[in-house]
Amino acid sequence: MTTKVRPKPFLVPHFCKGCGRCIDSCNKHCITAGTEIDPLTGLIPVHIDLDTCNGCGLCIDACPEPYGLTPIPEDATPADFELMDPEKLFGKKTNTAPNPVDIPDETIPLPKFEPLVVKGTYASAVGAILAGCRHFFGYPITPSTEGAELMAKLLPKLDGSFLQAVSEVATVNMMYGAGGAGLRAMTFTSSPGFSLMLEGISYMIGSELPGVFVNVMRGGPGLGNIAPEQSDIKLACRGLGHGNTQAIVLAPSTPQEMLDVTMLAFDLSFKYRNPVIILGDGYLGQMTGKVTLPPTMLRPGIPKWAVYGDAMHRANVHTSIYLDENDLENHNLHIIAKYELMAKNEQRADAFFTDDAEVLIVACNTPARMAKGAVEALRKDGIKAGLFRPITLWPFPIEAFRKSITHAKRIVVVEASNGQLEDEVRLALSKAGIHNPPEFEHVRHFGGILPQLDEIVAAVKGNEVAA
Numbered sequence: 001m002t003t004k005v006r007p008k009p010f011l012v013p014h015f016c017k018g019c020g021r022c023i024d025s026c027n028k029h030c031i032t033a034g035t036e037i038d039p040l041t042g043l044i045p046v047h048i049d050l051d052t053c054n055g056c057g058l059c060i061d062a063c064p065e066p067y068g069l070t071p072i073p074e075d076a077t078p079a080d081f082e083l084m085d086p087e088k089l090f091g092k093k094t095n096t097a098p099n100p101v102d103i104p105d106e107t108i109p110l111p112k113f114e115p116l117v118v119k120g121t122y123a124s125a126v127g128a129i130l131a132g133c134r135h136f137f138g139y140p141i142t143p144s145t146e147g148a149e150l151m152a153k154l155l156p157k158l159d160g161s162f163l164q165a166v167s168e169v170a171t172v173n174m175m176y177g178a179g180g181a182g183l184r185a186m187t188f189t190s191s192p193g194f195s196l197m198l199e200g201i202s203y204m205i206g207s208e209l210p211g212v213f214v215n216v217m218r219g220g221p222g223l224g225n226i227a228p229e230q231s232d233i234k235l236a237c238r239g240l241g242h243g244n245t246q247a248i249v250l251a252p253s254t255p256q257e258m259l260d261v262t263m264l265a266f267d268l269s270f271k272y273r274n275p276v277i278i279l280g281d282g283y284l285g286q287m288t289g290k291v292t293l294p295p296t297m298l299r300p301g302i303p304k305w306a307v308y309g310d311a312m313h314r315a316n317v318h319t320s321i322y323l324d325e326n327d328l329e330n331h332n333l334h335i336i337a338k339y340e341l342m343a344k345n346e347q348r349a350d351a352f353f354t355d356d357a358e359v360l361i362v363a364c365n366t367p368a369r370m371a372k373g374a375v376e377a378l379r380k381d382g383i384k385a386g387l388f389r390p391i392t393l394w395p396f397p398i399e400a401f402r403k404s405i406t407h408a409k410r411i412v413v414v415e416a417s418n419g420q421l422e423d424e425v426r427l428a429l430s431k432a433g434i435h436n437p438p439e440f441e442h443v444r445h446f447g448g449i450l451p452q453l454d455e456i457v458a459a460v461k462g463n464e465v466a467a
C-alpha cells in the first residue's frame, strides 16, 4: 500500500495581507506573524516553517485570499518557486467556491421581563444587543459615554467585541470593516466626535455598508459644552461627508424610543446596506425612564454580500472607488435610487392632536416632550394646538405632515438649534410642491438651554414669557 503524501502549503508573500487566520488554524504552530514589511504591498506577510507541517490543509482552507496559501504542486521544482508567480505555479485561478447565499437571521423569543428603568444611552445599548449587535467601536465623549461603557461590560459576556479606538476617525473605519463583513456594529458618539466620522460615513455609503451611529448631540459650535443641543440635524440630514450621501436619520424622544429606534436602525441599515444615524440629545441620553423589552430578540445571520473571509464569500468586494466616470455616475444613480426608495418607504412620525390643529407645533427629541405638555396646556385653554413629531428627520415624513397642516394657520417650530429642524420642514414642503404653507414662527434655544413648556405656551398665545 502506498501512502499519499499530503501537499504542504505554499505562499507568495505579496498575496498575503497578514490577517492571521492561518496562524489560528494551524495546530502544529508552523505559521507565525511576520515582522518584515513586504515592499510590494506595504503589508506584513506571515512566516511559514514547514518542518513540522503534516499537510493537513487547514491553513489553506482558512486563507481568504485568492492566491493566498495554496497546496504545493507535486511536480513543482525549486526553479518554479523562484518565479513567485502563482499563475505559472498553479495555473489560472478558478473560483470553485459556491455562490454565496444569505445565512438567515433567527428570531428568538424572550421571556416576559418587568420593565427596566434606565437612561437613554443604556436603553439604546440594550436595543443594540437585542438587535444582534456584537461589535462596538468607539471613542469616549460626553454625554454619550455611558452607552459605550455598558457595551464594554456586556459584549465580552456575549462573545462580542468592544474596542476603544484611538480616535473617531479610527472608529468609523472599524465600523466600515465590520459592516463589510456583514456584522452588526455600532458606535456611540457626540457632536464633535460625529463631525470627525463624516468622511468615513461617506465611504460606508459609497461602499453600501451598514452600521449604526448613535449621536447624543451636545452644544456647539466647536467643543461647545456637554449640555443638550440639537446641533447636528443639518450634518446628519445634509452633510454626511463628501459626495451624494444620504442616510436614514432617527430622532427618538424617550428612553423607550432610544431602545426601539436602535433596534429599527439595525434592520434598516441592513435592509438598505447603508449607515443609519440616531440623533439623541444630551438630556435624552442621561434621562432615566421606563423601558419595556420587546417579545423577541435577533440572532443575525450573514448576508451573502459580506466579505466574511470564508470560501463562500471569497469573491465579494466592497469599494467606493469607481475610476471610470461612467461607472461612478452609474453607481451614483444606483445609490440615489436607493435613497428614493428610503424616502418613499421609511417616513415615520408621531402626531398628537393634529386632526383639527390650527396651531401646529413641530418638535423632536427632548424639546418634543415640552411641546407635548404645551399642547395639553393650550388645549385646556381652548386653543386648537397639536404636535407633529418627526421620528425620521431624513426622510422627513412629509406625507403625514401634509395631513397635519390641513387646518393649521400657524406652524411653530420648537428646537434647540438655530433653525436646523425648521430648515428640514421648509425644504420638505418645498420639495413636495407645497409653496404656500401656514405662517412659520419659532421657539429656539442653544448652548444647553432647552425650550420650556411655559415659553412655548406663551409664544403660541403671543405673550412674552417672563425671564
Ligand code: SF4
Residues within 6 Å of the ligand: 008, 009, 025, 026, 027, 028, 029, 030, 031, 052, 053, 054, 055, 056, 057, 058, 059, 060
Ligand atoms: S498544512 Fe496544516 S500543519 Fe501544515 S502549516 Fe497548514 S495548518 Fe499547519
Ligand code: SF4
Residues within 6 Å of the ligand: 011, 015, 016, 017, 018, 019, 020, 021, 022, 023, 045, 046, 062, 063, 064, 065, 068, 069
Ligand atoms: S490566512 Fe492567508 S492572507 Fe491571512 S495571514 Fe495567512 S496566508 Fe496571509
